[in-house]
Amino acid sequence: xxxxxxxxxxxxxxxxxxxxxxxxxxxxxxxxxxxxxxxxxxxxxxxxxxxxxxxxxxxxxxxxxxxxxxxxxxxxxxxxxxxxxxxxxxxxxxxxxxxxxxxxxxxxxxxxxxxx
Numbered sequence: 715x716x717x718x719x720x721x722x723x724x725x726x727x728x729x730x731x732x733x734x735x736x737x738x739x740x741x742x743x744x745x746x747x748x749x750x751x752x753x754x755x756x757x758x759x760x761x762x763x764x765x766x767x768x769x770x771x772x773x774x775x776x777x778x779x780x781x782x783x784x785x786x787x788x789x790x791x792x793x794x795x796x797x798x799x800x801x802x803x804x805x806x807x808x809x810x811x812x813x814x815x816x817x818x819x820x821x822x823x824x825x826x827x828x829x830x
Contacts, residue, residue: 717781719815728814730774733781737772740809741785746798749788751826780819783810788827799823 717728738750750771773784783806789798803821810818 717814717816726815728816733774733810733814733816734772736810736813737774737783737785737806740806741772741787741802744798744801744805746790746793747787747802748790748829751786751788777819780817781810782819783821785821785823786826787823788829789825791828791830795825795828799825 716730717733719726719728741747741750752770771786775782775784785802785806787802789795802823806821807818810816
């Protein structure tokens with residue numbers, strides 16, 4: 715899914731990989747998140763991903779002119795998961811909309827683990 719923004723001067727194309735990395739870095743900036751994770755559907759194992767594989771912990775879906783964002787994360791033990799997720803939603807929405815111009819329909823977070 716590539717993003718297309720039209721204006722009076724022409725068209726801007728933003729690659730999906732760019733948007734995935736924007737979302738991944740925005741999420742990792744938030745306090746309480748330890749890592750992104752990728753759930754392998756084949757056997758249900760969760761892989762922890764470093765900064766070089768941020769895009770594997772993020773999925774984007776186009777909904778009309780807007781985008782749905784799905785995040786798979788690992789959080790720090792002892793911190794309110796609800797507050798961490800609330801912060802992530804706000805930061806990811808703001809960063810993606812301000813950096814790319816794409817409107818975000820929803821941000822869905824799946825907490826795949828807790829690190830002690």
